[in-house]
Amino acid sequence: MLIATPDEAIPTVAARLRGEEAIGPDHAVFHVSGSLDRYAMEALEPSQAALGSFHPLQAIASPASAPERLRGAYVGIEGDPRAVRIGKLMARDVGLIPVEIPPGAKTGYHAGATIVASYTVVLMALATRVVERSGIPPELAGRLYTPLLRGVTANLAEVDPVDALTGPILRGDVETVRAHLVALPEEERALYRALGRLSLDLARTKGLDEAVVSELSAVLAEPERDG
Numbered sequence: 001m002l003i004a005t006p007d008e009a010i011p012t013v014a015a016r017l018r019g020e021e022a023i024g025p026d027h028a029v030f031h032v033s034g035s036l037d038r039y040a041m042e043a044l045e046p047s048q049a050a051l052g053s054f055h056p057l058q059a060i061a062s063p064a065s066a067p068e069r070l071r072g073a074y075v076g077i078e079g080d081p082r083a084v085r086i087g088k089l090m091a092r093d094v095g096l097i098p099v100e101i102p103p104g105a106k107t108g109y110h111a112g113a114t115i116v117a118s119y120t121v122v123l124m125a126l127a128t129r130v131v132e133r134s135g136i137p138p139e140l141a142g143r144l145y146t147p148l149l150r151g152v153t154a155n156l157a158e159v160d161p162v163d164a165l166t167g168p169i170l171r172g173d174v175e176t177v178r179a180h181l182v183a184l185p186e187e188e189r190a191l192y193r194a195l196g197r198l199s200l201d202l203a204r205t206k207g208l209d210e211a212v213v214s215e216l217s218a219v220l221a222e223p224e225r226d227g
Helices: 007-019 038-047 063-070 081-093 106-133 138-144 146-158 174-183 186-205 210-220
Strands: 028-031 050-056 074-079 097-100
Touching (some): 007 038, 028 038, 081 097, 106 186, 138 146
Parallel strands (some): 074 097
Antiparallel strands (some): 050 074
16 A cells, blocks of 8 residues: 655554554555655554555656656665565566665655756746746746756766866866856855855866865855854
């Protein structure tokens, strides 16, 4: 059985199933929350059913696209040993790639998923806003970077992030980074600096000259505030 409800409803559904005595030792019950683990269904522990979580790592904007999108995607599986075994079989049956999530690791796992799925969308929205301010018509600005994003994801499908990194920080182009910071308002500048520092870590791993790393690090440092 799959419980596919908002996270806050999972304990209530589990308690209701227990009250109805609908679940027994021969059953396996999974919820599809990305952040919660099997203990969200603690009410079902006395049933001795296999309890776990089954979280497909895919962004589904339309139900009609789900079967195609899910095929070949990873799915995070967590739970008691029997639930993990059953979850892996379920995953393979529907064309998903199972990944076992260690106990206590769901929150970190889901934070990573949120960074990729949600914040990539937010960054695209921000990039659209920035380029609109530069004079690109809104009807074009919304589409301008989509092919670029496809290229980035294609690179990431083939190599790790260090080798997929491109851009002025990897090139050590200090003046371009300075110009970007000048062009952005304060709130966006702070985000650019934070992401830039993470990019600099990757660029350093890839062999960027330490003198250039130091100069870029100074440019990307948060400015000191008075008081």
